[in-house]
Amino acid sequence: MWRLYHFMLCPFSRKLRFALAVKGVTHELVQERPWEKRPEFTALNPAGQTPVLCRDDLVLCDSAAITEHFEEVLDRTPLLGATPEARAETRRLVAWFDQKFYAEVGAPLLAERMYKRAVLKGVPDGGIIRQAGRMADMHLDYIDFLLEGRAWIGGGQFGLADIAAAAHLSVADYLSGLEWDGHDPAKTWYSAIKSRPTFRPLLAERLEGLPPPAHYDKLDF
Numbered sequence: 001m002w003r004l005y006h007f008m009l010c011p012f013s014r015k016l017r018f019a020l021a022v023k024g025v026t027h028e029l030v031q032e033r034p035w036e037k038r039p040e041f042t043a044l045n046p047a048g049q050t051p052v053l054c055r056d057d058l059v060l061c062d063s064a065a066i067t068e069h070f071e072e073v074l075d076r077t078p079l080l081g082a083t084p085e086a087r088a089e090t091r092r093l094v095a096w097f098d099q100k101f102y103a104e105v106g107a108p109l110l111a112e113r114m115y116k117r118a119v120l121k122g123v124p125d126g127g128i129i130r131q132a133g134r135m136a137d138m139h140l141d142y143i144d145f146l147l148e149g150r151a152w153i154g155g156g157q158f159g160l161a162d163i164a165a166a167a168h169l170s171v172a173d174y175l176s177g178l179e180w181d182g183h184d185p186a187k188t189w190y191s192a193i194k195s196r197p198t199f200r201p202l203l204a205e206r207l208e209g210l211p212p213p214a215h216y217d218k219l220d221f
């Protein structure tokens with residue numbers, strides 16, 4: 001059985017968990033707080049980052065490397081797309097969420113609302129949170145734009161771009177960083193994602209001392 005070292009509010013861990021569930025890869029979960037830099041964890045991943053997936057002597061690190069690995073070794077439920085062009089578009093959008101959304105929205109919210117408030121018991125910086133909110137709104141505008149021309153984030157089929165987008169958005173939403181009003185295409189898409197049995201377990205989890213907003217796991221938010 002695979003063992004997945006994850007942190008419940010790590011968007012890269014969520015992306016991998018959602019992808020593994022869709023592909024039917026069973027795994028047990030080990031909760032890791034990456035900022036603690038446990039020597040046993042750093043021995044598995046010298047970068048000290050979640051997620052890490054292990055089975056016997058095999059240790060896989062980095063959510064992009066791991067999702068690509070399962071695309072290579074499992075034929076079922078392909079998540080990248082049917083053509084080279086579709087796969088390039090999926091990879092572009094996965095990188096969009098992993099790099100741009102995370103840098104502009106996810107990482108500042110995690111630093112201020114999760115790490116500073118829930119771990120250090122300090123006071124979050126309101127200016128950083130407001131700026132993350134403005135960037136989140138621009139990202140929701142871009143998602144609306146994409147969904148006006150296609151059924152799913154990456155194109156005509158559900159795939160890894162949807163999984164990456166949902167993982168990153170769900171963390172920002174947990175941290176009260178998204179204002180959904182005025183973003184109907186994004187809302188309709190996210191509501192469909194929220195109803196998937198492969199995604200619902202992620203929405204059921206809570207971090208002690210840091211509850212999400214009331215709409216977080218509701219389908220009709």
Ligand SMILES: N[C@@H](CCC(=O)N[C@@H](CS)C(=O)NCC(=O)O)C(=O)O
Pocket residue numbers: 007009010011012013034035047048049050051061062063064098
């Ligand atoms: N490129 C990595 C990024 C993973 C990442 O940044 N994980 C964060 C938690 S969300 C982490 O472990 N941060 C601790 C650190 O960078 O020291 C991936 O896709 O897996």
